[in-house]
Amino acid sequence: MEEDDPRERRSPEERERALMKALPAVVSHVFARAPGYRKRDPEVVPEEVTDRAALAKLKLLRKAELPELQRADPPFGGLSVIAPPQAAKLFSSPGPVFELEPRSVDPWRASRALRAAGFKAGDVVHNSFSYHLTPAGTMIETGAHALGCAVIPAGTAPTEAQATAAAQFRATAYGGTPSFLKVLLDRAAEMKLDLSSLTRASVTAEALPAALRKGLAERGVQVLQWYGTADAGLIAYETPAMEGLVVDEDVILEIVRPGTGDPVPQGEVGEVVVTILSGDHPLLRFATGDLSAILPGQSPCGRTNVRIRGWMGRADQSTKVRGLFVHPS
Amino acid sequence: MEEDDPRERRSPEERERALMKALPAVVSHVFARAPGYRKRDPEVVPEEVTDRAALAKLKLLRKAELPELQRADPPFGGLSVIAPPQAAKLFSSPGPVFELEPRSVDPWRASRALRAAGFKAGDVVHNSFSYHLTPAGTMIETGAHALGCAVIPAGTAPTEAQATAAAQFRATAYGGTPSFLKVLLDRAAEMKLDLSSLTRASVTAEALPAALRKGLAERGVQVLQWYGTADAGLIAYETPAMEGLVVDEDVILEIVRPGTGDPVPQGEVGEVVVTILSGDHPLLRFATGDLSAILPGQSPCGRTNVRIRGWMGRADQSTKVRGLFVHPS
Known part of the structure; x- marks a missing residue:
């Protein structure tokens, strides 16, 4: 098969340790450089966000909030670690929601x-x-x-x-x-x-x-x-095994009950929430508004990261998913 | 003023020596890697193209020829030193004429x-x-x-x-x-x-x-x-002096009598022909089809390269330029 990143094949335990080790440094970096995040979670001590339970205490950042946050504190609502002149490219998506591409x-x-x-x-x-x-x-x-x-x-x-x-x-x-x-x-x-x-x-x-x-x-x-x-870039991708989408190596993925920030039991349908551990364009607990679910087991292609099912609808409305009605709250 | 490339302020003699020194190496490179050029000028010995008189003996490459040349020998008519997979980006302009961006x-x-x-x-x-x-x-x-x-x-x-x-x-x-x-x-x-x-x-x-x-x-x-x-990228540019357009440092510019490859006397209107001395995207005697003329003297901004007047019409039709009819042949 194609030559790939060895990180894709490390053991799930090794990956989880690496993600949780990187997490407090990223939260500290974001709180120091993007004051909009600190304002949302004034009680949080960034250095103490060392596991998923601590992460789940951070307020969700909902995509639907961005237009108002960015209007009040342009251009990025205080949620970017860099200013427009330091970006490579600057974007505007319907909303409008403004985004950047780091260098x-x-x-x-x-x-x-x-x-x-x-x-x-x-x-x-x-x-x-x-x-x-x-x-x-x-x-x-x-x-x-x-x-x-x-x-x-x-x-x-x-x-x-x-x-x-x-x-x-x-x-x-x-x-x-x-x-x-x-x-x-x-x-x-x-x-x-x-x-x-x-x-x-x-x-x-x-x-x-x-x-x-x-x-x-x-x-x-x-x-x-x-x-x-x-906002987030790549979250998950299909492999030649074509069994669900494997989560990207720089993403901490949560599936939460829509309307709350609470993780659902593994395998249940909920809203996709991502934390992006990227030095120049991190995101903390970004709620995409999209529904999906963890697919149990591992991909036969050899990649060991968690997989999600494809896109299963929008979380901001009652949605019928595989015959079950999912209510956002 | 803005910080700029010191090459823009060298003496005209120093620039001309540098351009003419680079020219035979570029012609050799192009003849070796882009067989379409050699086919057009089988008699030319690349190493002997060491001055403007020798350059003026090369056949013009007219923009209007490109669609047919590229159809006959896709994708670039044998006139590019790199193939599509080695490019950064690949383009198609009306004609169609296909172009590339080097890496x-x-x-x-x-x-x-x-x-x-x-x-x-x-x-x-x-x-x-x-x-x-x-x-x-x-x-x-x-x-x-x-x-x-x-x-x-x-x-x-x-x-x-x-x-x-x-x-x-x-x-x-x-x-x-x-x-x-x-x-x-x-x-x-x-x-x-x-x-x-x-x-x-x-x-x-x-x-x-x-x-x-x-x-x-x-x-x-x-x-x-x-x-x-x-095809050529930058050819000439205005400076804050706003007196004509200064020729780019990697360009050998000729103004020729339209329909011929013969340089016009300095200051007369003719077709803009450029040779681009760029390692990964060179061009030899590319006839743009645009009319302009050399503007005598030097720019008060301190840049010492030759200046051209702005765009003065198309060479492929009789054009009235500042009250004079210019015929292409």
Whole structure:
């Protein structure tokens, strides 16, 4: 299989020790540099946040709170450890919610998802996510560059021009939504363009129906998905085993009862909450608003981290999940 | 004034010696790695191209030829020293003409133009050029990053969202077209957003009427322009002296009689032809199709390189330039 980060195969105990060892340093760093966090949890002693029970006492930071927090204390609500002039790129997503890309290689940690999907140095990656004001395009691009790939920044350019460029450059891999990948392949076929070079895809931002994945596989493209947000970057990613999404190595993941900050019993559906242990763009207990659940056991691919089921709906509304109604409060 | 590259202030003789010393090595490199060039000039001995007279014997590479050359020998007509998998980014401009961005810091050399326009580390640059399939967006972004600026990749996002982001991040500088800068400032004013932080702009891709420049200056924005193409990157740039555009330090510029490869007498209007002495993305005698002329004398800003007048029309049609008809053949 593809060459990967040895951290992906360490024992769960070793990983948990490493995460919990890093946690108090990250909380201290965030409390010192991002006063908005300290204001939310004035009683917390950062150095004492050394396990999941202590972490679970921090207030959740809900995505839905961000517009108001950022309006009151622009630009980031006091929740970023760096100011806009120190960022690489600055974004605005619908809300509006303002985000930043730090100045580092692979700033969204997307390379781990792309590598699991078979992307490697020398690949020509056709990137159909927009680069304009929102970060999806740069997530794919920076991850692909970290692996040594070339990128066609196709974005939302007209489909015909995208198909022409993908064929001319013999694109080998695709990043974007799965539905647009089908549109692109269909258009290329209509135009009698040869896109047989394209054999791998890493998709996100919408559901991947089994029939669509199968149809794309029959056309020679292996499609794997990943899950992340514009605030957190990569959270979890599919591997060739295609059994759930493996959590990223720099993420502490919790599944909580929607409307509360309380972790649910393992395996139950709840809201995805992430703590990102990244030096220049950390997040503490960020509640994504998305529902998922831990998938018991380990991936047959050899990666040892916890897995989640795919996206199971939004936590901010009553949602029917696999026949059960989940209420947010 | 802004800190700049000492090469910009060397004596014209020293610059010419350095350019002519580098030239045969670049021609040798190109002939060895890009067989399309050798095929066009089989008689040329690269090591003997040591002065402008020898350079002027190479066949012009016309922009209008590229679609056919690239169709016959995809993707680059044998005219690139690297293949798509070795590029950072891959582009397609109307034609279609396919271009690449090499893997280097400041790959389009745009930082020189931005620095002359007052951009510096810590600036927040609002970039309104598209990132999608064409390289204008990345030219500004990579140049700004080379200087240590943060970038808002606004592209062609809706004007209201762009104005909101520029105000939220307190953008200090702008890259894009001059006409859209006016649209952006007008919309921000309508929305009662404070964009007084924005004081510098580097514009290109369209004419900059004196009245527009004056109007923008009255609103607090100093606007300087630069000239380049998707194939060549930066060719020449305005400085605070605002007397013509100073040629980039890695460019050998010729002005030739349109329809021929013959240099015109100094000061006469002709087609802009450039040779780019860049290790990973060189170009030999690329005929831009644009008309301009050498402006005699030196810039009062202290930069010693040759200056050209702004864009004076297209060479591929009879064009009336300052009252004179210029015929391409």
